[in-house]
Amino acid sequence: FPPAVFPLSCVVQNYSWGKVGLESEVAKLLASGDPLVQIQPDQPYAELWMGTHPRGDALIRDNRIPQKTLGQWITDNPACLGAKVKDAFQGQLPFLFKVLSVNTALSVQAHPNKELAAKLHAQFPEHYPDANHKPELAIALTPFEGMCGFRPVEEIVSFLQNVPELRALIGEVAAEQLERSGSDDPRGVSAALRVCFTRLMKSEKKFFVDQLNMLVKRISQEAEEGKDTSGSNGDLLLRLHSQYPGDIGCFTIYFLNLVRLEPGEAMFLGANEPHAYLHGDCVEIMACSDNTVRAGLTPKFIDVLTLCEMLNYTPAPSSSKIFPAVQSQLDPNVYLYDPPVPDFTITRIEIPASIKLYLISAMDSASILLVIQGTAVGTSTAAASEMSLHRGSVLFVSANESISLHLSSADGMLLFRACCLL
Numbered sequence: 001f002p003p004a005v006f007p008l009s010c011v012v013q014n015y016s017w018g019k020v021g022l023e024s025e026v027a028k029l030l031a032s033g034d035p036l037v038q039i040q041p042d043q044p045y046a047e048l049w050m051g052t053h054p055r056g057d058a059l060i061r062d063n064r065i066p067q068k069t070l071g072q073w074i075t076d077n078p079a080c081l082g083a084k085v086k087d088a089f090q091g092q093l094p095f096l097f098k099v100l101s102v103n104t105a106l107s108v109q110a111h112p113n114k115e116l117a118a119k120l121h122a123q124f125p126e127h128y129p130d131a132n133h134k135p136e137l138a139i140a141l142t143p144f145e146g147m148c149g150f151r152p153v154e155e156i157v158s159f160l161q162n163v164p165e166l167r168a169l170i171g172e173v174a175a176e177q178l179e180r181s182g183s184d185d186p187r188g189v190s191a192a193l194r195v196c197f198t199r200l201m202k203s204e205k206k207f208f209v210d211q212l213n214m215l216v217k218r219i220s221q222e223a224e225e226g227k228d229t230s231g232s233n234g235d236l237l238l239r240l241h242s243q244y245p246g247d248i249g250c251f252t253i254y255f256l257n258l259v260r261l262e263p264g265e266a267m268f269l270g271a272n273e274p275h276a277y278l279h280g281d282c283v284e285i286m287a288c289s290d291n292t293v294r295a296g297l298t299p300k301f302i303d304v305l306t307l308c309e310m311l312n313y314t315p316a317p318s319s320s321k322i323f324p325a326v327q328s329q330l331d332p333n334v335y336l337y338d339p340p341v342p343d344f345t346i347t348r349i350e351i352p353a354s355i356k357l358y359l360i361s362a363m364d365s366a367s368i369l370l371v372i373q374g375t376a377v378g379t380s381t382a383a384a385s386e387m388s389l390h391r392g393s394v395l396f397v398s399a400n401e402s403i404s405l406h407l408s409s410a411d412g413m414l415l416f417r418a419c420c421l422l
Contacts, residue, residue: 003062004080004382004398008070008368009034011049011056017104018046024101025141025281029372033392044103050368050394050418051096053288058394064384070396074366082364082399084422088342095344097368097418098284099141104243106277107298108147108252110311111135113271117291120306127301134289135341136269137323139348139416140261141372144280147256148267150315153178153189156196159254162231165215166254169203170196190313193255198308200251201295209246216241236278240297249296252276257318264348268323268339272312283370285418287343331361338421345421351405353412360403360417367419369395369403374413376405 018024020042022031027045030037039045049056052071059069067073070093074080078091085094111134112120120128138144150156160167160175167175178192219234229235233253240250256274259267261282269275276297294300295307325348328334333355335348351358351374358376360369371393378387382401389395389405397403397417407413 001382002077003065003384004077005380005387005401005403006060006062006065006383006396007387008050008058008394008396009061010058010394012045013047013049013056014044015046016044017102017106018044019101019103019281020044023103026099026101029099029392031392032390033394045101047101048099049096050098050370051288052093053096055290058396060396062384077398080398081366082420085365085399085420088422089420092288093366094288094342094420095418096286096288097346097370098286099281099370100138100277100284101281102144102277102279105240105249105279105297107292107294107300108249108256108274108276108296109292109294110272110274110307111269111289112291112293112310116271116310117289120291120293127303129290132287132289132291133271134287134291135271135339135343136284136286137266137337137339137344137346138261138269138277138282138284139266139337139346140263141281141283142263144261144282145278146259146261146267146275147253147278148259148269148275148318148321149257149273150193150197150255150313151257152315152317153181153183153193156193156255156315158231159233163215163254165211165218166200166251169208169211169251170199174199186314189315193313193315194308194311197255197311197313200255201248201304201308203248208248208251212241212246212250244297247296249276249298252296257316257321259318259321261322264325264335266323266325266337267321270312270340272310274307274311283346283416285344285346287341333358342422343420345419347417347419349413349415349417351407351413351415353410355412356407358405358407358413360397360405362400362402363419363421364399365419365421366399367397367417369397370416370418372414372416374407374409374411376407376409376413378403378405380404
């Protein structure tokens with residue numbers, strides 16, 4: 001039999017927002033995963049892609065396997081996906097697994113549901129390259145900051161009252177409509193929120209740049225005088241403005257929740273959820289798609305109309321955006337992040353130092369395994385030979401195959417495993 005468990009060499013994306021050199025978790029994992037890799041100290045290392053996406057198909061590191069990439073191998077051996085996954089996703093790996101190292105903010109964006117994705121792809125294929133939805137789950141590796149979903153209305157109203165430049169952009173009529181909307185009428189609240197956010201995002205370029213400059217000048221002066229600028233979200237405003245001067249996205253901080261994740265905490269981004277990653281390192285898993293509707297904090301194509309039309313305008317506190325991990329009842333070392341979509345699940349495997357032999361159990365789905373810390377020798381009846389595992393190692397594991405880990409590190413191991421549990 002050809003090997004069905006094998007190591008991968010994965011593709012790096014050097015987007016400009018990434019952390020630079022060895023400050024980047026992506027670069028650190030690369031450097032430990034392959035000692036021959038030269039990390040450029042002034043180059044951004046933004047994303048590591050572990051999967052079969054055409055713009056980043058992983059290379060197979062096993063010269064007994066004739067196929068060069070994981071995508072080719074799965075095409076030739078679709079049974080490796082597991083019977084259910086193979087049928088449900090037409091013989092394709094349904095997810096893309098990533099590590100992100102974020103230095104400056106990513107664009108304010110949302111991902112369409114399947115219905116809208118199909119429509120956008122048909123109309124504007126140059127901007128929306130496929131017809132799939134793109135739910136995402138991010139799990140922090142280091143303290144991680146992002147914006148996600150609309151804030152509770154009282155927080156937005158408080159900013160409308162404290163930030164005259166914001167109120168000027170939205171206009172008195174829309175601002176008062178939001179102030180008067182009552183919690184007993186959620187549809188009225190969402191409608192008012194939609195009007196306010198759309199007014200903001202569609203404001204005239206010259207007008208909003210003038211207002212933004214006035215706001216930045218005012219906050220900078222208040223900060224220099226030692227005043228508390230939190231009523232205007234001053235720290236974050238100045239930070240985003242320094243990264244994207246004159247960008248409408250700077251004002252979205254008054255509408256969207258700021259979510260802070262500690263390592264191991266996660267946030268799930270379903271269809272139509274507005275979000276922007278701000279800073280930190282995370283692992284991320286998503287449906288295999290590139291569909292992103294952007295509206296600010298970016299030099300890329302922006303589609304304000306589509307974004308304002310599609311968003312989910314349901315306000316909720318930032319604490320509600322943290323997606324819980326559930327400890328497995330079968331194995332207390334495994335924590336499951338299982339979002340409400342069929343395309344992917346991710347598990348965090350924490351093996352304590354006291355355990356020297358650990359079984360990565362078989363499942364009815366292909367999976368990709370990433371080692372974040374610790375060292376072990378892996379053996380599997382489906383692997384050609386012993387595999388040396390250490391920080392940065394990435395393994396493809398076919399459905400129904402298991403791996404025995406013989407641990408050699410004094411401080412245990414931390415691994416993430418991406419799969420599809422139907």
